[in-house]
Amino acid sequence: MFNNIKKDFPIFLNIPDLVYLDSAATSQKPQQVIDSVTKFYSKENANIARGLYKIAEDATMNYEQVRSKVQKFVNAKSSNEIIFTQNTTSSLNAVMRGWGENFVKKHDKIVTTVMEHHSNFVPWQFLAKRKQANLVVVDVDDDGQIDLGDFEKKVKDSKIVTLSTVSNVLGVINNVNKLCDIAHEQGAICVVDGAQSVPSMPTDVQKINCDFLAFSGHKMLAPFGIGILYGKEELLEKSDPFVYGSQMIRKVTQKENEWNDLPYKFEPGTPDISAVIGLGKAVDYLSVLGMDNIHKHEQMLIGYLLKQFSELDGLNVLGPENSKQRGGLVSFSLDKIHSHDVAAMLAEDNICVRSGHHCAMPIHERFGLAATTRASVYVYNQKEDIDKLINSLKQVQKVFS
Ligand SMILES: Cc1ncc(COP(=O)(O)O)c(C=O)c1O
Known part of the structure; x- marks a missing residue:
């Protein structure tokens, strides 16, 4: 092939x-991806969501079209559920800051696995320390498979379960659909690190039923500097942004401010527009291959x-x-x-x-x-x-x- x-x-x-x-x-x-970035800079370069002139309007439209493309690629219900970040690491940190800060309390249990990349380990370690919560780590067997008995035991009464679909060391594919179901039975939210799976296999967030999914463009043919955070709309609504300014605000007075709607609430400052354009081409390329x-x-x-x-x-x-x-x-x-x-x-x-x-x-x-x-x-x-x-x-x- x-x-x-x-x-x-x-x-x-x-x-x-x-x-x-x-x-x-x-x-x-x-x-095709490299050309799309060159074309953007040579023929369409303008900031998004600001200018009323043609290239600015085109840039905004093209940027938003990529959001819809990514929505379809992972089968999210709405494009409001697709947040552009810098990479998987920043997506996972956004969940830790945005949701974790609001909902994790003293003595709560956060569950992760021993196979996680530091990007899906350290943020939770940090949150647990700050909130005086407990980080509990699920083991693997000698074959590198998640020890299901250990998982079921540790997941009891937890608040967050976070794990990768494919380990970047063991290569093992975890049954995230099943593991998310078990997490939900305990009332936990399920955060999935898809950095090694989204580039390489079909992803359906509705089937997985994960609450959040993080992945990086640069591992799936796209340029550096673009990451994606999928989140269920109701959870993103309940999460708070943690970088302030620019288009993440709808209204500011001298005394108050109001967050913008999703997804902009989580996209402060000028993004890497060219990388998003490149991501769109990468998704097209991957979709043609299947x-x-x-x-x-x-x-x-x-x-x-x-x-x-x-x-x-x-x-x-x-x-x-x-x-x-x-x-x-x-x-x-x-x-x-x-x-x-x-x-x-x-x-x-x-x-x-x-x-x-x-x-x-x-x-x-x-x-x-x-x-x-x-x-x-x-x-x-x-x-x-x-x-x-x-x-x-x-x-x-x-x-x-
Ligand atoms: C499983 C996994 N999670 C997270 C990351 C971090 O990705 P990034 O460096 O794009 O933030 C990687 C990178 O190799 C990874 O393999």
Whole structure:
């Protein structure tokens, strides 16, 4: 599948021997997205929601059209439920500040999992400390799956349950539909970190029934600087903004002010309009490929990679053995070789992987590891990229043996 896609991505034309296996960090960008940003700056550049002249009105209309596109992409009920932020981190912090500050009280329970990225861990740790609430962390089994018994026990009487759909270290896909249902039975709200899932598989917020969902444009072919927060309208209404000024205000007198309506209440200041325009093109591009097809393509590549990995002695994989339980990434360690040495040697062959703790120290600690190497795939990767990785890894093992 997607055999001819690489030609859409200028980076592969400019660096023909590039083996890019780090899309979990950020994806490459297709020409269509790059062109849309250039076109905006060269032909349409104006601020939104202000000017009454043509290019300003066009910029506002195009910006709002992208909001509707994103609404459809994740099947939200209303475009008021789509807030543009800077990235997943700022979206999750907006929930912590906006909803958490208003509703979390002393002794309340906030539940998260040990596999979370720091962006979905530290904000809750901070909130729990400030409010004298309890942060409770659900464990995983040795296969990297959420321990359901532990989850059900810990979720009892909680206020917030927050977890990722796909772990950026274990690669495991969590059954967020079921986990959100369990959270709701306890009266908790369910916050989902979709940074690693929204770019790679169909997302339906109404089916998941999550209360909030955070994701980043830059991991799904869009430019840097644009993140998305989906929130159920009634919860966004009950949340307060925490950055003040500009268009998030409807009325200001010398004594008082009034928040603007959704979604503007959470969009203070001039946004990165060009990034939003690029996001619109990225959503178009992904929609033409089909999110189901993208998911299948990634699982095919990860299945192929895991099979080859199983034939390498001294290579240990984190997370499920079965590629059907995974998104498009695999973290691994090589016996007696530091992950930075692995990544540095692969870089000599122009193979890009990530090494370190991937901003997820608790899960590394859980498995007794300081660091791992992570290979991740996306729409433009093919089996030959995996073959090159395997050949280079064999070389790394030879050098260090
Ligand atoms: C699961 C997960 N959550 C959150 C983030 C943070 O995303 P961003 O840096 O775009 O805010 C990442 C980034 O890698 C991630 O993988």
